[in-house]
Amino acid sequence: MNLPALDRARIAIIGAGPTGLGAAHRLRELGLTNFTIFEKESHAGGLASSYVDRAGFTWDVGGHVQFSHYDYFDNLMDQLLGDEWLHHEREAWVWMRERFIPYPLQNNIRNLPPNEMRDCLRGLIACGRDRVETHPANFEEWIYRSFGEGLARHFMLPYNFRVWAYPPSELAYDWIGERVAQVDLERIVLNIVDGRDEVSWGPNNKFRFPRRGGTGEIWKRLAASLPAGAIEFGKAISRLDARNKQIRFTDGSTESYDILISSMPLDDLVCVSDLDNLKPAAAKLCRSATHVIGIGLKGAPGPHLKRKCWMYFPEDQVPFYRVTVFSNYSPANVPDSSRNWSLMAEVSESPAKPVECAKVVEQTVHGMLAARLIESAADVVSTWHYRAGHGYPTPSLGRNEALSVLLPGLEHYAIFSRGRFGAWKYEVSNQDHSLMQGVEVVNRLAHEGEEITLNRPNEANRPRAAKTATAGKSW
């Protein structure tokens, strides 16, 4: 690959989500303006956008929690919103067997019915005793080996099918890292003996949220900080001529580039390109769609919901796998905080788990009544439904092999596909990772650093890992 120097190249960026904005922001830091972002929507933010419904409720595309592995990201967030942040302590719960249990369930099994608690404990003891040295073949095997039969059957397998919309036997397990709380048997037993619940766990046990405007406010501000004209909205790429370095848009216009940084979904990018040799690998990527259902309510949350952030649902009695008490994130998420509150549900969809689109809002309200999140359907004053066709990049068994063909195959033509669906790596697909993928690819092109997030996700996810992106050379 022969690339022109960054300061002399025509740089095209596809997508004004966190990845595209991160790349643009870093180029600006380096003193460069020779780039344009092409965004198909009329606003910036991508999946991290927020929307206001007709009744005045604000919604994210699923509960977005702001936490980060990077000083660079945190500093940028401080710069963008200053003191307009609200700070929260995470309270996550599981609803099962007609009760709320603090998350992670494995640390709080004392709350299960006695026979199920016994199953879980027996399984945990057995998997500590019967250690197997070979690598598990898939996520399901990893679950059995890490948590034992009881927890696998009662929670981990049903819950993970509901989140991923694929059977865990079809997923890899190398994405896990810090994302799934692992087992500390001594602590679990002591929690049972001492009658103690553990409510806060994990990398995001504290998080912050914009005072107003939802998560999307962050990305609106970053977009507004770019020079006028840096983003062209309403520009949907319909054809990529990689060999001649030209993109065509649905409005018939075309643009030439020297370097293309793309954050649109990788499967879509390859599909509209002339790179037929990459199409078989792109067809191997799996994803799930996410339905986000916002339920605007009158009154106030019940006392049991007053401090909860979100709840997980492993049982089929309800359509959703997760519900966020979104009005707890900011009073500005509802039209009048003295009269309203809000819940936001997420429902996964894939060929292995179809969803009846026309019925999902009604099913959500019924599910919320069944789980006693709301008392009466008459309290619902507004509903909002958004379907993200690309919701979760599935860490399927064939993913890494497909990516090992796709990403270098595109780079050969000076195309750098990055971000949640650009790089298709779930383990580095949150807002912080996505922004940093944009920043780090620019650093690499500027010979300023490596792409740690893309290439070494475990290192990126280590608490405050060595980070590359800081101020540096400028042209």
Ligand SMILES: Cc1cc2nc3c(=O)[nH]c(=O)nc-3n(C[C@H](O)[C@H](O)[C@H](O)COP(=O)(O)OP(=O)(O)OC[C@H]3O[C@@H](n4cnc5c(N)ncnc54)[C@H](O)[C@@H]3O)c2cc1C
């Ligand atoms: C349900 C859900 C919950 C989440 N929760 C969290 C959370 O709690 N914390 C967190 O940090 N992150 C969370 N995320 C992830 C977060 O949304 C992503 O990290 C982030 O939005 C990814 O940024 P991106 O720029 O890579 O991709 P995107 O946000 O998808 O941006 C890609 C952009 O490309 C544009 N585009 C697509 N196709 C074309 C085309 N043909 N032509 C031109 N433009 C195009 C899109 O319109 C979009 O603006 C969540 C995501 C989902 C779906």
